[in-house]
Amino acid sequence: MQLHTSRLIRSPWLGGSAAALAVVLWALVPLLVSAAGELPPLRLSALALLAGALGTLPMAHGRQRRGAALSKGHGIVVHVGVALLVAGAVGACFASFSLAPPAEAALITYTWPVLFLLASRWLVQGRLTLATLGGALLAFSGAALLVAPQALAGGLSGAWSGYLLALVAALCWALYSLACQVPGWRLGERMPHLLLTASVMTGVASLLLEGVSELPSPQALLATVALGLGPYGIAMLAWDRALDDPQAARLGNLAHAVPVLATLFLVLAGVTAPDWRLPVAAVLVLAGSMTASR
Template identity: 50%
Template sequence: MHNIHIISPRHFSIAAALVAVVLWSAAPLLAEQARDVSPLPLAALTLLAGALVTLPLSRREPTRHLSMGWRLAIWLGLPLLTTGAVSSYFIGMRLAPASDAALITYTWPVLFILLSQWITFGRVRFSSVLGAIIAFAGVALLMVPQALSGSHEGSLAGYGFAMLAAVCWALYSWLCQAAPASLTPLMPRILLIACAITAAAALPLGSSLTLPSQNALLAGIAIGLGPFGIAMVAWDKALRLGKASVIGSLAYGVPVLAAAFLVLAGMSVLDWRLPIAGALVVGGCLQASRR
């Protein structure tokens, strides 16, 4: 038995975090494969797939002892934020270049840090404010030329939806962190509620819920199984077993890796601003998370 090498929790947590990072980075590429599906039906499909793949984790977790406010936050707030984050993400990638929209969406760690500090301590550290300025300088590098030209209103709207997705993810993360109950066993039901909300919102807006093409259907299911299923579980395990500061820093590579996947697949053009903006966003996230 002494010859058997057992993986330490630290190494396992880093491996699990890297699995989540790679799966999240593949989401924009998979979304581009499903462009013939409207954003809201695509969001509903991915949320349904995410609920099904996390179903084995479901178990009875009583919430009756929680206050009415927290029960509303868990069963209504989290599904609404999930719907807003996923739907806005897909809409942003349709209206703006997918690599740009993915980069803007992944400013959410900075927003999460600022929100957590403000609510917990009633103030925000200077290092976090400086990190936010650096990260949003990268966002401005992408948005300002579009705004000055005045000929890409669709891209500007896409950037706005991508930023809305970032805000929703930041609020979602804060609620998950602050919730007085374990949310992992509740995740399948939360995702199913979010799926129902998304599907209900798609009907009045004229979105068709007809069965998409085979490639789009497989891409949508893959997004739900990977980025919104396996990745969430892997990330939860990584945070529980590893050092939060180390694990959290790995997430900052997602927008750069996502942009690289899109460029290598020929679905995005490597503009000189994109790598500089990516470096600013990652650097800003790292600066904001410094102790």
């Protein structure tokens, strides 16, 4: 998206700070989900997205500008299709953390920048370079390193369902990033409505699949609000602002640091036990993402 911004917003320092803030907040997702672990994943998704919608309302309102309204077809795609991508990304991500080790599921989820690069370059150039393919292969080898023990043990039980859901979340985020590139859609301005619609979608799915549960504890509610206001509120608007920067191509590379930071936060918090495979896989994902984006 190309939004009209002031000189302050075009400052390279502000663009870099916005990108760094988004990366750190996204890296906190697995840790915050673990803190709200008593909530079923779909219910957690609905509440977090609702908090994000309420939190981004004043910020997004301040960025609104006059422009051509969406056609009926584009309006349905944006308000239903894009909202469904957000609901699928968040719901699948949270569910993967409950079915697989959070650090491993997070690394698979955060391969989405590579998927986004593959899709966007194919759409723009009609082909993929050897560097892009090699980087993607390197990044996915890091994710494969985590899945390998399950594969060697045989069978499709255990954490496999969590790994598959993490891959679904990565695909949804990659498609959402592609949607952000459509200039006329202005998703940053429509963020509260998208998050609110996604919250309703996941809330309905939660009632159908998870039933009714007791009220969560204050700690779980606090973690849920932090999820909504941070990674799915401020971070998404901050990243949209960073993409308006003249150096957006370089700032976009910061997203590749998310899996490394997410793993580090989980280990430091004691949620994940140190394992030699985790740093190796994180480095492979980071190196592959950087290589593919060159």
